[in-house]
Amino acid sequence: MTSPARVSLLASTAGLGAVALHAALRGEPGLAVMGALSLGWGVLITTGVIFPWLEMYGRVVSRGPAGSARVALTFDDGPHPVTTRRVLEALAPTRHRATFFVLGEKARRHPDVLREIHASGHTLALHGDSHDWLHSFRWSSSVRADILRAAAAVEAVTGARPRFFRPPLGHTSFTTVRGARLAGVTLIAWSSRGYDGLRGRSPEAVVERVGRTLIDGAIVMLHDAAEHDDFEPASVRALPRLVALLDERGLTSVGLDVLLCDLAHSPSRYVPQKS
Numbered sequence: 001m002t003s004p005a006r007v008s009l010l011a012s013t014a015g016l017g018a019v020a021l022h023a024a025l026r027g028e029p030g031l032a033v034m035g036a037l038s039l040g041w042g043v044l045i046t047t048g049v050i051f052p053w054l055e056m057y058g059r060v061v062s063r064g065p066a067g068s069a070r071v072a073l074t075f076d077d078g079p080h081p082v083t084t085r086r087v088l089e090a091l092a093p094t095r096h097r098a099t100f101f102v103l104g105e106k107a108r109r110h111p112d113v114l115r116e117i118h119a120s121g122h123t124l125a126l127h128g129d130s131h132d133w134l135h136s137f138r139w140s141s142s143v144r145a146d147i148l149r150a151a152a153a154v155e156a157v158t159g160a161r162p163r164f165f166r167p168p169l170g171h172t173s174f175t176t177v178r179g180a181r182l183a184g185v186t187l188i189a190w191s192s193r194g195y196d197g198l199r200g201r202s203p204e205a206v207v208e209r210v211g212r213t214l215i216d217g218a219i220v221m222l223h224d225a226a227e228h229d230d231f232e233p234a235s236v237r238a239l240p241r242l243v244a245l246l247d248e249r250g251l252t253s254v255g256l257d258v259l260l261c262d263l264a265h266s267p268s269r270y271v272p273q274k275s
Contacts, residue, residue, distance in 0.1 A: 049136050049171050052189040058177030063191040064259040066217040071246070073098040073220050073253040074190070075235070076127050076166065077197065079106055079113035080225035083236050087224045088120055090239040096246060096253035098122050100224060101166045101188075104129035104150030111157040118158040123255030125164035126150045126185065131227050136171040143179025151183070164188045164256050170221070188256065190221035196235035197223040203238035211245055219256070 048056030064072060078084040079102055091098060100117050102124060107114050118124060128135060129149040138146070147165055155161050165185040167176050172187065180187045192213035194206035210220055220242075223233035235242075246253060 049173050052167075052170050052172035052187070053191070057172060057174040058181075058187070060172060060177075060187045060189045061219075061260065062189040063219050064217040064256075066215075069216055069251050070254050070259050071214065071216070071218040071220060071251050072256050072259045073222060073242070074101060074125070074166070074188070074256065075099070075222050075224035076101045077106075077131065077223050077227050077233075078102055078225040079110045079117065080229055081110055081113055083226075083232050084110075084113050084224045085116070086236050087239060088116060088122075090236075090243065091122075092120065094243055096243055097255050097258075098253060099125050099164070099256045101125045101127035101164070102150070102154065103127050103131055104146075104153040106225070107150070107153040107157065114154065114157045118160060121255075123164075123257050124154050124158065124160055124162050125166065125188065125256065126154070126162045127166055128168050129153070131168045133168060135168045136173040136176050138175060138179070140175045140178040140182060143176055144182040147180065147183035147185060151185075166221075186260075188219065190219045192218045193221040194235060194238065196233045196238065197226065198234075199226075199231050201234040203234050203241065206234045206238040207241045207245065210242060214242075214245060214249065214251070216251065217259075219259075220253075 048054055052060045053062035064070065073096065075084075075087060075098055078100055084100070087098070097120075100122055102114065102117075104126070114124070126147055127150070129146045132138070132146070135143065135146070151162055163185060165180050165183070166188045170189060172189070177187060192210050194210045195201055196206045206222075210222075214220065222235040222239075224236070226233055
């Protein structure tokens with residue numbers, strides 16, 4: 001099933017081409033029309049990159065199936081020897097488990113933390129080898145190589161081969177989708193987020209925002225470390241209240257492998273809630 005965003009991209013591309021062909025055949029530059037269409041096309045393709053759940057460039061899993069009272073708390077940008085361990089400590093006495101989207105370079109730097117994540121029953125996933133802000137502009141072969149470097153770092157320490165990948169910043173292009181497919185991983189976005197990776201964000205603001213979309217099947221994007229390890233993400237202190245919120249709503253956080261099971265590899269699509 002083709003997403004509406006992908007249909008819009010194809011239609012706008014075809015329209016731009018038709019106008020250009022018409023202008024060329026008539027010997028008219030049509031610069032104003034071409035400029036307006038080009039601007040609109042540029043905005044459209046950028047929107048598809050920034051909001052991966054639109055699935056403009058290919059399939060991205062943004063939420064799990066409803067009906068099991070399960071969600072997935074996911075954490076990006078680790079591991080970190082201090083902040084990641086605080087997340088692990090907060091989850092340890094609870095029934096809730098999470099998914100950690102780790103960076104390959106940090107996994108090599110902190111293998112002991114990686115082992116602790118794995119030993120605690122959480123799911124390990126990939127966030128790239130480095131936090132490359134231009135990841136969505138890389139060739140498919142570069143995306144594949146980056147994912148495989150990160151996967152090798154995780155597997156060397158834990159023996160586990162990660163199945164899931166969330167690109168840096170979540171930005172997703174056609175080459176991101178193709179590179180992930182070549183690497184044999186499933187692209188993951190989110191249906192709920194707390195913007196906890198912003199410096200100065202309060203734990204209260206994180207809990208309030210996540211609470212709006214914390215429903216059955218939600219995939220929640222949080223951070224267990226800052227990109228440059230220079231501050232503590234607000235989710236670290238917000239986590240006890242988020243866990244309490246899960247309990248109040250009768251929801252259990254499980255690893256993505258449990259939430260999605262074989263559905264991550266099926267043709268079914270999950271449409272995220274707007275946050």
